[in-house]
Amino acid sequence: MKAVKKILENNKSGKFVCVGLDSDLKKLPEILKNDKDAVFKFNSEIIEATKDYAAAYKINFAFYEQNGSKGLSELEKTVELIPGNILSIADAKRGDIGNTSEMYARSVFEHFRFDAVTLNPYMGKDSLQPFLDYSDKLNFVLVLTSNPGANDFEKLILNDGKFVYQRILKSVNQWNENHNCGIVFGATKLEELKSNIKDFGELTVLLPGVGAQGGSMPDVKKVFKDNKRENFIVNVSRSIIYKSSDSDFAEAARSEIISLHQINN
């Protein structure tokens, strides 16, 4: 199934929550910490507990790569646990010269078999082309990110009066010939979301920053509802997966995703 269809169908069922599996060994519940497969077991229980309400799972490579080959082995096994009707996102923020990006695209889509990836646009179109060539996948290009540093360069003003991020948004719309592009737009940037949503075109939107970073799920959902627009997912990582640090962590994660799922403006 084309990756974007997974989002559209989950949205139709009222599912908008993307669960971020930022699973850091140091933050896992005590009962798992001495297990040699702790991260994998944690992910396995979190996925099982949340899959009825999740529209997507997002795996940030950083949390796995820090443990080298062992970490990537846990990542490989985790991807296999994600049910086929739920979008799997490699949050890897890739972008490199052409022949290198080909390797990264092969890594993410063929080796790890993700449905989607996050991409960094700084190096321009040819640095992302190998990803865009996978027409059944979904490519979320960074436009306006959720962190404070988004002000440093993304919000520089160009000589035509537009912000850098707005120029990138325009380009991603132009790159969408295969209907496989999306954007990352920070849930913490509500005013910018309101003023730019009319230019999102048919792009799928991934909004990180709800929870620990301060973004609000009801606020984000309201903007999309007011604009009669679906085709989006809101990522929540720490406030779901670390809701409880006790043995009830999976139940607590389930309760949290249910309450986020039920928010309806």
Add this chain to the structure above:
Amino acid sequence: MKAVKKILENNKSGKFVCVGLDSDLKKLPEILKNDKDAVFKFNSEIIEATKDYAAAYKINFAFYEQNGSKGLSELEKTVELIPGNILSIADAKRGDIGNTSEMYARSVFEHFRFDAVTLNPYMGKDSLQPFLDYSDKLNFVLVLTSNPGANDFEKLILNDGKFVYQRILKSVNQWNENHNCGIVFGATKLEELKSNIKDFGELTVLLPGVGAQGGSMPDVKKVFKDNKRENFIVNVSRSIIYKSSDSDFAEAARSEIISLHQINN
């Protein structure tokens, strides 16, 4: 030893070549292709053959990650082969929100034990801060890249008449409190190199793009000599490591780095 000192000392000995270990299983010499440790053995022979003339080795993660945990295991073993007086660079183009960049910095500097890393500035200062906090390491921030797509966003013109990449160059100079910052500046962008080198300050410069991408080693060296400036390395990947696809690949790589090393304008 502080990473930047390795560059300065190698420069003093007339060494400016960085060897890019973009080792792709599909491009290895026939005699290695059926070996289960082909990439590691290839890297091992290339390092042995070139180490007398190399100022640095740069390892692009893409070529290893495409083989998942097995690939990272080969990467782990390769880093250990790099002699202590030669700079090791993780070409990973990282940059993410703060708590995630912490994991990436830990991965590159503590798990893999590289001396240096390449970073993507798009998400702003806080996305790179965890790397900048490692005061003995060296952080090469992308400024103007060697690929054609550098024109797409890096060369957008801001409302003060400067290019986006020039604003980033200015910021990296400001971030250099720990004297551990550098920049990536494409060797294919000779005119921009000439007109911006006066603003490089004390930043170490990594110049990719010589060889397969069309940049010229004599031209680049001449610009630095004309400006009475050292503290730079020029990366060459494919035209060294794939100089020969026969059993003499290591000797051919050695001849090639010697001829690049001897260029002196």
